Amino acid sequence: MKPETPVVLPLRGPAMHERRQQIIQAALDHFRHYGYAKTSVADLAKTIGVSSAYIYKFFESKQAIGEAVCSHSLGQIDDALRTIARREQSAAERLRDIFTSLMRKSLALFFEERKLHDIAAVAAANHWSSANNHRAALFGIIKQVIAEGREAGEFECQTPIDEVCMAIASVMTPFSHPLMLEEKTPEQLEERVVVITNLVLRSLAR
Structure with a gap:
């Protein structure tokens, strides 16, 4: 029998806040060096070792991060x-x-x-x-x-x-x-x- 796919629960409370702050800090560092226009969501995702889709769980767009x-x-x-x-x-x-x-x-x-x-x-x-x-x-x-x-x-x-x-x-x-x-x-x-x-x-x- 094929094993069931585990259910991944959304982040809550302090863990979610910590990850959100990690994304903001990565964006702050990237924007300082490369500017807003030259930074993509993919760049930020790569920096913190997650997928772009994961970033979008916290911010609906690059503008929202900005x-x-x-x-x-x-x-x-x-x-x-x-x-x-x-x-x-x-x-x-x-x-x-x-x-x-x-x-x-x-x-x-x-x-x-x-x-x-x-x-x-x-x-x-x-x-x-x-x-x-x-x-x-x-x-x-x-x-x-x-x-x-x-x-x-x-x-x-x-x-x-x-x-x-x-x-x-x-x-x-x-x-x-x-x-x-x-x-x-x-x-x-x-x-x-x-x-x-x-x-x-x-x-x-x-």
Whole structure:
């Protein structure tokens, strides 16, 4: 009698999470060296010793892997900004540091991790969820600082807070958008971030 084919149960819990993270790490390494466009799912599968079909158990497409890698890179920026937002400083000082940190960390991705920066550019141009989530995270961080600044009596309270946050997020765009960063030198960006932050803080004052 022909033996029955064993049933392979899908991965669950920590094992599934560990394998998913292994795929993301392999993608991160490949994208760093070869770029998003020149990396295939087959390349990643070969790197970690599995089939392409196995990769697709975790990610439905190469774009989904790219999104995960992009979320990893942008998430590190978000975490750094959240740390600033939680500091025991005035809201004005925190907002100034958020502007500067956002610009410098975005530039670091551009100059030090150029191929990962290119993925972020693709994400922004194609409205990937990773880019949208990054914008939403930034909006939330700004709103937290503005709300606390109002409670402390630092900032005016007449303008609807969402309107204020939307305006601030918009003027931050040249310091974080992957494509717009290419239009200025780091020196020009450093100069402009100071000028724009000063203008924003003056407009927020009571």
